[in-house]
Amino acid sequence: MDLYQLIDASKEPILRTHDWIQEAKEKGVGLPHALSLASVSPEGQPSSRMVLLKRLSDEGLVFFTDYDGKKGQEIINNNKAAINFWWAKTNKQIRIEGVCTKVSKQESDDYFYSRPRGSQISALTSKQSETLESYEDLLKKAKQVESDNEGKDIKRPNRWGGFILKPNLFEFWTNQENRLHKRELFILNEEGWEKSLISP
Numbered sequence: 001m002d003l004y005q006l007i008d009a010s011k012e013p014i015l016r017t018h019d020w021i022q023e024a025k026e027k028g029v030g031l032p033h034a035l036s037l038a039s040v041s042p043e044g045q046p047s048s049r050m051v052l053l054k055r056l057s058d059e060g061l062v063f064f065t066d067y068d069g070k071k072g073q074e075i076i077n078n079n080k081a082a083i084n085f086w087w088a089k090t091n092k093q094i095r096i097e098g099v100c101t102k103v104s105k106q107e108s109d110d111y112f113y114s115r116p117r118g119s120q121i122s123a124l125t126s127k128q129s130e131t132l133e134s135y136e137d138l139l140k141k142a143k144q145v146e147s148d149n150e151g152k153d154i155k156r157p158n159r160w161g162g163f164i165l166k167p168n169l170f171e172f173w174t175n176q177e178n179r180l181h182k183r184e185l186f187i188l189n190e191e192g193w194e195k196s197l198i199s200p
């Protein structure tokens, strides 16, 4: 199965992102589509965590999460976010900046209902980033949700869905000899993606 969907992709930085993920995959990197996502709190405190890329297109990069969790709320309050990919086996890095919006309910449904039932039960059980009494409590709650829904389809909770980060900046970093690394910058302007090189 594909790690993520690649659709309507023709722009150079989008295709390059896809190529670099595929290259990492071919070299045996586990979860080559995992990315670090940084959001910012209302106080201006950045925080980052890993999420999985699920769709890539000229429009942007899609990931799924809990809208009510820490990152979900931070992104809803301040839609500016940043992404970082790095793969040990290729020693390449991609930095991306942009703005996030929620994907359509249809896209969130399509992805939610494609997931294994166990993941759907977990999404229903876990209110992301909330404090727990104990880990056992969470397991108990998951069992309860499972038995309450026996024989029924699990409905996607409204708080669970996708965001698309619409990029306005990419930097492709390639490891080179003597630390003279190559950094290729793409900035979006009215004419499209403008490319330049920056010093390592």
Ligand SMILES: Cc1cc2nc3c(=O)[nH]c(=O)nc-3n(C[C@H](O)[C@H](O)[C@H](O)COP(=O)(O)O)c2cc1C
Binding pocket: 031, 034, 049, 050, 051, 052, 053, 063, 064, 065, 066, 069, 070, 071, 072, 128, 129
């Ligand atoms: C490799 C990896 C992939 C992950 N993928 C996701 C993901 O796609 N969506 C998600 O909500 N959390 C994912 N997580 C968990 C997040 O890193 C994080 O713990 C969680 O989203 C809560 O973050 P928050 O409290 O800042 O919102 C992943 C963690 C790892 C290590």
